[in-house]
Amino acid sequence: MTKMELLSVKSTSDLLLLYGFFSLLLTVTGNSTTSEPMRTSELTTAGKSTEPAPENVENVSVETQNTSSITIKWDKVNNISTYKLQYKENGETVINNISNADAVVQHVVSDLTAGTEYNFTLFTEANGVNSSGLLFPAATAPENVNNVSVETQSVNSITIKWDNVNNISIYKLQYEENGDTVTNNISNADAVVQHVVSDLTAGTEYSFTLFTEANGVKSSGLLFSAATVPLSVTSVRVSERLVDRVTLQWENPNKAWKHNLSINDTNASITQEETTNVVSYFISNLKPGTMYEFSVITVFSGLNSSAYVDHTVTQINCSAVSWSVTNSSIQGTVEGLFSKATASNGSEPLISPEGKNVTFSDLFPGATYNISLLYETSSAPYPQCLIEIPIIPPSLAPLCSYWGSGYSAQIKWVEPDGVWTTAELSISGKTFTLNPNENRLIVDGLQPAKKYKVSVISRLETKADPLISEPSISFCSTDNRGVIGGSLVGVLLFAVLICVVVFLFLKKPDIIRRKKSFLSGSRTSDSKGKIVPVTKFPDHYRQLSLDENRGFSQEYESLAPAGTHQTQKAATLPENKGKNRFTNILPYDWSRVKLNTSNPNNTMDYINANYLPGYSSSKEYIACQGPLPNTVGDFWRMVWEQKVKRIVMVTNCVEAGRTKCEQYWPEDRSPGSHGELIVSKTSEERESNWVLREFKVKHMKDSEERTVNHFHFTAWPDHGVPQGTEVLIRFRGLVRKHIDSEGSKAPTVVHCSAGVGRTGTIIALDVLLQQLQHEQAVGINSFVYKMRQHRSHMVQTESQYVFLHQCIMDSLQPPGGQEENVYENDDLIYVNATALRQLR
Numbered sequence: 001m002t003k004m005e006l007l008s009v010k011s012t013s014d015l016l017l018l019y020g021f022f023s024l025l026l027t028v029t030g031n032s033t034t035s036e037p038m039r040t041s042e043l044t045t046a047g048k049s050t051e052p053a054p055e056n057v058e059n060v061s062v063e064t065q066n067t068s069s070i071t072i073k074w075d076k077v078n079n080i081s082t083y084k085l086q087y088k089e090n091g092e093t094v095i096n097n098i099s100n101a102d103a104v105v106q107h108v109v110s111d112l113t114a115g116t117e118y119n120f121t122l123f124t125e126a127n128g129v130n131s132s133g134l135l136f137p138a139a140t141a142p143e144n145v146n147n148v149s150v151e152t153q154s155v156n157s158i159t160i161k162w163d164n165v166n167n168i169s170i171y172k173l174q175y176e177e178n179g180d181t182v183t184n185n186i187s188n189a190d191a192v193v194q195h196v197v198s199d200l201t202a203g204t205e206y207s208f209t210l211f212t213e214a215n216g217v218k219s220s221g222l223l224f225s226a227a228t229v230p231l232s233v234t235s236v237r238v239s240e241r242l243v244d245r246v247t248l249q250w251e252n253p254n255k256a257w258k259h260n261l262s263i264n265d266t267n268a269s270i271t272q273e274e275t276t277n278v279v280s281y282f283i284s285n286l287k288p289g290t291m292y293e294f295s296v297i298t299v300f301s302g303l304n305s306s307a308y309v310d311h312t313v314t315q316i317n318c319s320a321v322s323w324s325v326t327n328s329s330i331q332g333t334v335e336g337l338f339s340k341a342t343a344s345n346g347s348e349p350l351i352s353p354e355g356k357n358v359t360f361s362d363l364f365p366g367a368t369y370n371i372s373l374l375y376e377t378s379s380a381p382y383p384q385c386l387i388e389i390p391i392i393p394p395s396l397a398p399l400c401s402y403w404g405s406g407y408s409a410q411i412k413w414v415e416p417d418g419v420w421t422t423a424e425l426s427i428s429g430k431t432f433t434l435n436p437n438e439n440r441l442i443v444d445g446l447q448p449a450k451k452y453k454v455s456v457i458s459r460l461e462t463k464a465d466p467l468i469s470e471p472s473i474s475f476c477s478t479d480n481r482g483v484i485g486g487s488l489v490g491v492l493l494f495a496v497l498i499c500v501v502v503f504l505f506l507k508k509p510d511i512i513r514r515k516k517s518f519l520s521g522s523r524t525s526d527s528k529g530k531i532v533p534v535t536k537f538p539d540h541y542r543q544l545s546l547d548e549n550r551g552f553s554q555e556y557e558s559l560a561p562a563g564t565h566q567t568q569k570a571a572t573l574p575e576n577k578g579k580n581r582f583t584n585i586l587p588y589d590w591s592r593v594k595l596n597t598s599n600p601n602n603t604m605d606y607i608n609a610n611y612l613p614g615y616s617s618s619k620e621y622i623a624c625q626g627p628l629p630n631t632v633g634d635f636w637r638m639v640w641e642q643k644v645k646r647i648v649m650v651t652n653c654v655e656a657g658r659t660k661c662e663q664y665w666p667e668d669r670s671p672g673s674h675g676e677l678i679v680s681k682t683s684e685e686r687e688s689n690w691v692l693r694e695f696k697v698k699h700m701k702d703s704e705e706r707t708v709n710h711f712h713f714t715a716w717p718d719h720g721v722p723q724g725t726e727v728l729i730r731f732r733g734l735v736r737k738h739i740d741s742e743g744s745k746a747p748t749v750v751h752c753s754a755g756v757g758r759t760g761t762i763i764a765l766d767v768l769l770q771q772l773q774h775e776q777a778v779g780i781n782s783f784v785y786k787m788r789q790h791r792s793h794m795v796q797t798e799s800q801y802v803f804l805h806q807c808i809m810d811s812l813q814p815p816g817g818q819e820e821n822v823y824e825n826d827d828l829i830y831v832n833a834t835a836l837r838q839l840r
């Protein structure tokens with residue numbers, strides 16, 4: 001505190017006066033310790049020259065301030081409780097009289113002007129004497145900015161703007177970023193201040209405080225908030241693209257961000273699903289094969305990101321196209337976007353000409369094509385659809401030729417390019433089904449010198465309905481029987497035949513007679529062929545073998561029509577169809593074996609079996625098919641009802657992986673029951689080429705029990721040869737011995753698979769060897785002819801026919817070592833697929 005400031009010395013006279021006063025004062029009080037000078041005014045007005053001036057307050061601190069007041073505080077000094085605070089406001093001096101005895105005095109100076117620095121003087125007063133006064137400055141807080149406006153926002157900055165208040169030019173802006181407080185120091189004296197807050201995080205809401213500052217004092221701060229713009233989606237995945245809907249997906253880094261998806265179709269319906277951080281939008285109700293433009297905007301706090309724009313294309317519904325298909329082409333008109341259409345059956349794809357009209361030609365008949373449509377754009381290829389279309393199988397043009405005699409025809413076709421499942425050939429009201437590897441069929445049972453219409457279709461099984469080719473029609477003319485058109489050999493053979501017959505009539509009338517008696521069991525008196533005496537047989541055999549068995553072929557072929565004019569009604573009744581192993585091996589009605597039924601009109605008497613004549617009786621054998629799973633019961637009924645004593649079986653149950661016959665007897669000792677019959681196996685003897693079994697068959701009703709012997713020849717392999725003729729002759733001897741020893745008139749059941757080929761051969765062998773023994777002559781041709789009157793296809797192949805001749809030859813002379821292949825050619829037997837499927 002300087003004296004000069006407090007003293008107001010006006011003149012030198014005053015100074016002299018002052019000096020006098022001092023001297024007086026010192027002498028009057030004597031104990032004055034203070035050396036402080038006194039103001040002249042104090043001297044004059046107070047008049048208490050004896051009172052010393054109190055001490056000043058030591059230190060004043062400014063506690064707080066706002067725009068209109070300043071709060072100050074000081075410590076009490078020397079028991080003083082009266083203070084005076086002096087300052088200037090708008091040029092006027094203001095004095096605050098403070099009376100406060102507290103140890104710490106707090107005082108609020110109010111009614112001040114905002115943002116102004118004041119010079120305060122604080123006096124203490126004691127006994128009417130003022131202290132010299134403590135001078136200190138203090139300022140009020142400036143006004144806040146009135147209003148902040150957010151000008152623009154971006155992903156990383158916010159631009160704000162405000163009006164200057166009270167000439168203030170220093171501002172501080174505070175906000176939190178990642179947990180830290182960030183302060184922007186702004187110094188700007190413009191009337192309108194604009195400030196860019198940068199380095200912000202996208203899509204975030206910020207709380208800002210804007211302070212003004214004057215005289216080192218901040219205003220209270222204006223609070224406001226503003227957000228940054230969210231980031232736009234970086235990539236959109238078309239995760240599903242269908243005919244009428246697409247699914248779009250993208251990653252969302254911030255849960256608070258929402259999205260706005262738009263597509264250029266007002267009919268589209270959009271649904272949304274959000275998982276962890278993947279957003280899926282399902283857009284449905286779209287048009288097929290159409291280009292769509294979509295745009296995705298991220299939205300946060302009312303702010304839109306820039307749009308992510310892309311395209312996608314809906315697929316085309318190829319199944320809805322009406323494709324027209326022929327055996328070599330596929331055509332369809334396809335609406336919608338695609339740029340390339342291809343077709344492939346697995347090999348090099350074909351390409352359709354451009355345009356809506358998708359056309360593929362020169363296709364492989366019956367093949368299945370994968371049609372695929374593609375839309376190629378500069379940005380991406382869009383597979384538009386894929387469909388599998390099978391096309392119509394090829395037509396099979398039949399070629400008909402005369403075959404054998406006038407009773408048969410051979411129908412063939414040149415295998416065309418293409419694929420088919422089966423061929424169906426119809427002639428004379430009959431339909432034959434052939435596999436693709438069969439292109440030849442011999443049709444028997446025709447009338448000579450007639451014209452037959454042949455119709456062939458090919459059929460292709462597909463996943464949907466089967467495809468069927470247009471029928472190919474051709475006509476078959478059968479020739480007159482016995483006239484082998486134009487063939488010199490045929491004419492010669494015919495001549496030789498006439499000669500032989502004439503010769504036989506002249507020389508051997510007894511053979512003719514005997515032959516007649518032998519054939520007496522036949523229903524027809526008409527007999528073909530001749531009886532060859534033992535002595536002539538080797539010659540006869542040689543004649544037939546000449547020229548690669550030409551004689552055998554002709555004799556055999558001439559047998560083709562035998563018996564075929566007879567009816568097979570029972571076998572073709574709907575309820576009996578399933579009882580036939582093969583669809584074309586059916587018993588003739590007149591000779592079929594009927595099962596006993598109580599009702600005479602009952603069709604349940606059917607079994608695929610015929611009576612066959614033997615050497616001495618007209619019902620010596622029953623030739624039947626190998627039982628099917630569903631006919632085993634009928635088979636045993638027949639055995640029981642016909643009082644059969646033995647069964648001759650000339651097949652194995654399974655050959656080359658194919659079931660030839662159901663095993664109708666029990667495998668072990670445990671009896672099997674079939675309807676009212678119980679069958680048990682009592683013995684089994686295995687030889688290298690056959691198995692002999694004995695069965696006991698018991699009828700449940702009356703407990704009657706019978707023995708049935710089973711002669712099972714196992715060495716006749718499928719498409720193979722028995723060990724020459726000898727093994728079979730020996731086997732036949734075994735059977736013959738059993739028949740003779742039994743002396744019963746009951747028929748012997750003989751079966752293989754179809755019951756015609758091997759069955760016919762073994763029956764013929766048995767009869768012919770008896771004939772040879774009794775008559776010293778054999779009529780192979782005539783007996784086979786006779787058998788065929790009773791059951792179709794008996795001795796089914798030419799090789800079996802030759803084999804019979806060989807057996808006779810070998811019975812005449814010791815076996816000559818020649819081995820002829822004997823096989824059952826079942827290529828031309830049509831398996832009854834429905835019957836075989838049953839019970840499998």
Ligand SMILES: *[C@@H]1O[C@H](CO)[C@@H](O)[C@H](O)[C@H]1NC(C)=O
Nearest residue numbers: 041042045046084128129130
């Ligand atoms: C003390 O100060 C006040 C205000 O300045 C004044 O009014 C008063 O007269 C003074 N008293 C003395 C004794 O000087």
Ligand SMILES: *[C@@H]1O[C@H](CO)[C@@H](O)[C@H](O)[C@H]1NC(C)=O
Nearest residue numbers: 065066067068069070071108
């Ligand atoms: C300023 O502060 C004083 C004392 O604390 C108070 O009474 C007054 O209302 C305040 N004025 C404003 C404008 O806040």
Ligand SMILES: *[C@@H]1O[C@H](CO)[C@@H](O)[C@H](O)[C@H]1NC(C)=O
Nearest residue numbers: 076077078079080081101126
């Ligand atoms: C202060 O004043 C009070 C009464 O007003 C008195 O009792 C006290 O002794 C004084 N203290 C001093 C240090 O003068």
Ligand SMILES: *[C@@H]1O[C@H](CO)[C@@H](O)[C@H](O)[C@H]1NC(C)=O
Nearest residue numbers: 084094095096097098125128
């Ligand atoms: C303060 O006291 C002085 C005398 O010391 C007087 O003149 C003045 O009016 C007072 N002020 C108030 C506001 O009371």
Ligand SMILES: *[C@@H]1O[C@H](CO)[C@@H](O)[C@H](O)[C@H]1NC(C)=O
Nearest residue numbers: 115164165166167168169189
């Ligand atoms: C603000 O300051 C300028 C000069 O710095 C002065 O000219 C102007 O009058 C002042 N305005 C107010 C309202 O104080």
Ligand SMILES: *[C@@H]1O[C@H](CO)[C@@H](O)[C@H](O)[C@H]1NC(C)=O
Nearest residue numbers: 171172182183184185186213
């Ligand atoms: C702003 O000013 C304060 C002091 O008022 C200082 O601490 C801070 O570092 C300044 N900020 C910048 C970015 O200059």
Ligand SMILES: *[C@@H]1O[C@H](CO)[C@@H](O)[C@H](O)[C@H]1NC(C)=O
Nearest residue numbers: 263264265290291292293311
């Ligand atoms: C949608 O927009 C795209 C591109 O602009 C256009 O090619 C397409 O035809 C539009 N689709 C619809 C349904 O309007």
Ligand SMILES: *[C@@H]1O[C@H](CO)[C@@H](O)[C@H](O)[C@H]1NC(C)=O
Nearest residue numbers: 260262297299302303304305
């Ligand atoms: C944001 O986008 C939507 C539509 O996508 C629009 O309606 C809205 O006006 C936009 N808002 C802004 C601020 O652009």
Ligand SMILES: *[C@@H]1O[C@H](CO)[C@@H](O)[C@H](O)[C@H]1NC(C)=O
Nearest residue numbers: 331332333353356357358359
């Ligand atoms: C499609 O094209 C094929 C051959 O290119 C033509 O025969 C057919 O008439 C066309 N069909 C349509 C509907 O244009």
Ligand SMILES: *[C@@H]1O[C@H](CO)[C@@H](O)[C@H](O)[C@H]1NC(C)=O
Nearest residue numbers: 345346347363364367368419
């Ligand atoms: C596909 O067609 C080709 C002829 O274009 C034919 O050679 C091939 O066998 C066919 N393949 C199939 C699996 O049909």
Ligand SMILES: *[C@@H]1O[C@H](CO)[C@@H](O)[C@H](O)[C@H]1NC(C)=O
Nearest residue numbers: 327328365393394395416470
């Ligand atoms: C295709 O079918 C037509 C009749 O629709 C027939 O004339 C033609 O021969 C068949 N082509 C083939 C390869 O099968």
